[in-house]
Amino acid sequence: MALAVLAQTVAPAPAGPVSLAIRYPAGATYAYGVTLHSTIGNRATIGTTAEVEIRILTAGGPNNYEATLRFTRFATTVESTDAQAKAGLVKQSADTDHAAVTMQPVKVKVTPDTFTIESRSPGADYDQPVEMLTQLARADVLPSGPVQVGSSWTRVRTQPIPTMNTSVALHMQCSLVAVGEAGGQPAVTLRVVSTGNAELPAGSLPGSDELARQGLVAVATVGFNTDATSEYRRADAVLLSSKSETRNHMHVKLVGPSPNATAYDTDITSSSTVKLLKAEQPK
Numbered sequence: 001m002a003l004a005v006l007a008q009t010v011a012p013a014p015a016g017p018v019s020l021a022i023r024y025p026a027g028a029t030y031a032y033g034v035t036l037h038s039t040i041g042n043r044a045t046i047g048t049t050a051e052v053e054i055r056i057l058t059a060g061g062p063n064n065y066e067a068t069l070r071f072t073r074f075a076t077t078v079e080s081t082d083a084q085a086k087a088g089l090v091k092q093s094a095d096t097d098h099a100a101v102t103m104q105p106v107k108v109k110v111t112p113d114t115f116t117i118e119s120r121s122p123g124a125d126y127d128q129p130v131e132m133l134t135q136l137a138r139a140d141v142l143p144s145g146p147v148q149v150g151s152s153w154t155r156v157r158t159q160p161i162p163t164m165n166t167s168v169a170l171h172m173q174c175s176l177v178a179v180g181e182a183g184g185q186p187a188v189t190l191r192v193v194s195t196g197n198a199e200l201p202a203g204s205l206p207g208s209d210e211l212a213r214q215g216l217v218a219v220a221t222v223g224f225n226t227d228a229t230s231e232y233r234r235a236d237a238v239l240l241s242s243k244s245e246t247r248n249h250m251h252v253k254l255v256g257p258s259p260n261a262t263a264y265d266t267d268i269t270s271s272s273t274v275k276l277l278k279a280e281q282p283k
Contacts, residue, residue, distance in 0.1 A: 005052065005211065006149060009061035009276075011263045013039065016082060016148060017133045017147060017148045018146065018147060018148065018179060018188060018234060019143075019146050019147075020047070020063035020142050020143055020147070020175070020188060020190075020232060020234070020237045021063050021139075021142060021237055022062065022063050022065065022110075022139050022142070022236065022237040022238070023062055023235075023237065024049050024056040024059050024065050024236070024238070024254050025056065025059055025178040025237040025281060025282055026056055026057065026058050026059040026065075026280030027056060027112075027281075027283075028055075028056045028279065028280065029053060029054065029056070029101055029239070029279070029280045029281055030053070030054045030056075030160065030237075030278070030279050030280075031051060031052070031053055031276075031277045031278040031279075032051065032055065032074075032274055032275065032276055033050075033051055033137065033273075033274070034048075034049070034050040034051070034052060034272070034273070034274050034275060035049050035050075035272060035273045036048040036050075036102070036271075036272045037046075037271050037272070038268055038269070038270040039268065039269050039270075040089075040213075040266065040268050041083055041267055041268070043080055043085050043264050044078060044079060044080035044082070044085055044086060044089055044174075045079045045080070046076060046077070046078050046079075046089065046093065046276070047076065047077045047079075048074070048075065048076045048077075048093075049073070049074075049075055050070065050071055050073055050075070050100070051072045051073040051074075051134075051277070052065055052070070052072070052217070053069070053070050053071075054068075054069050054136065054137065055067060055068045055105075056106075062112070063110060063111065063112045063142065064111050064112060065109075065110055066107070066110075066118070067107070067108055067137055068105040068106065068107050068108075068187060069105060069106045069108065069133040069134070069136060069137055070103075070104075070106070070133070071100040071101050071129060071133070072101075073101070074094040074096075074101050074129065074140075075097060076094075076096065076097050076098050077093075078090045078093055078125075084139070085216070087164035094133045095125065096128055096129060099121075099125045099126050099128075099129055099275070100129035100132075103120070103126045103129065103130070103164075104119070104121045105122035106119070106120045106130050106133050107119040107120070108134060108137045110137060110138070112139075112144075115134075115138055115139075115140065117130070117134065121261075123176040124162070124165075127160070127162030127163075128162045128163065130162075131160055131162050135195075136274070137183065138157075140157060140238075141172060141174050141190065141230075142157060142190075142237060143174070143176070143191050144146040144201070147176045147181075148176065148181075149176055149177065149178060149179055150168060150175070150176070150279060151175065152174060152175040152176075153174050153175075153247050154167055154170040154171065154172065154173055154174065155171075155174060156170065156171055156172070156196075157219075158170075159171075159172045161198070161222070163206075164200050164201075164205070165201060165204050166198060166200055166204060167198070167209065168193045168197065168198035168224060169184055169196055169198075170195070170224065171194065171195055171196060172189070172192050172193070172194045173192070173193045173194075174192045175190065175191050175192075176188060176189070176190060177189050177229070178192045179234070182231040182233075182240050182241065183240060185233055185234075185235075186233070186235065187231045187232060187233055187234055187240060187241070188231070188232055188234055188276075189229060189230070189231050189232075190229070190230050190232065191227070191228070191229050192226075192227075192228045192230070193226070193227050194224065194225070194226040194228070195223075195224065195225050196201065196224045197220050197222070197223045197224070198221065199219075199220070199221055200220040200221065200222060201257050202217065202218075202219075204220075205218045205220055205252065206234040207227045209252050211254065214256075215256045215257050216254045216255065216256040217254070217255045217256055218253070218255075219254075219255055220250060220251065220252045220253075221250070221251050222248060222249065222250045222251075223248065223249045223250075224246070224247075224248055225246065225247045226244055226246040226247075227245050227246075228242060228243070228244035228245075229242070229243055229244070230242035230243075235270040238276070238279070239274065239276065240275075240276050241274060241276065242272075242275075243271070243272070243273045243274075244270075244271070244272050245269075245270070246268075246269070246270040246272070247267065247268070247270075248268040248269075248270070248273075249265065249266075249267050249268075249269070250265065250266045250267075250268075251263070251264075251265050251283055252264055252265075252266070
């Protein structure tokens with residue numbers, strides 16, 4: 001009985017409501033390490049390691065800032081037993097690697113209600129690395145007011161699909177799952193489950209021109225499902241770390257008079273991590 005009373009006495013009290021809003025100081029710089037590993041059906045695996053620099057230009061209050069983002073490192077490896085598929089993916093990955101480290105920094109402006117890309121390198125070659133960078137600058141998954149463990153809220157985000165010249169509406173279910181510490185600092189943990197589906201525009205798939213010459217039209221739909229868990233510093237909502245698992249599904253139906261008309265499905269599964277490597281405060 002005495003032990004039970006003692007346990008009740010020293011048990012930590014449940015965490016109360018917390019507010020979470022990004023409060024970057026102007027002039028601060030943050031460096032992040034990023035890893036991404038993707039498996040494309042049974043055809044290939046692609047691994048990318050990168051480092052990102054975020055430089056805060058102006059800070060106007062909670063969730064209100066301007067920043068530039070750039071890759072200081074971006075390297076991809078491809079593995080596949082299909083020589084033809086590997087050659088194409090190696091070429092595509094090499095082009096993306098080069099674009100990521102040579103493009104101009106992406107400048108963004110964030111307010112409590114908006115996210116704007118103010119400048120970036122023009123051209124489709126840069127779409128994919130630009131999209132990867134802007135994911136780190138968004139504040140829309142954060143709660144708009146005080147929350148506590150178990151609280152949930154929803155968001156909708158327009159997600160570009162750079163390689164297919166379209167976008168999808170992502171429906172994000174966000175929740176606060178823990179309040180504690182990360183790396184010796186008071187932190188909170190958010191979970192965000194994102195889902196979305198879209199029909200791709202005609203001609204957006206690679207190889208569409210060749211299919212058209214065969215009398216075929218590719219009608220495709222894609223689906224996205226991501227489960228991400230992220231730790232944020234409680235004092236200023238700086239992202240400390242994140243990990244996510246994503247499954248993208250594509251269904252393609254080939255329509256036309258050709259006897260080769262058929263349908264096929266492709267699954268791309270990905271895992272990614274983001275970790276704060278260094279933070280330099282303004283002098």
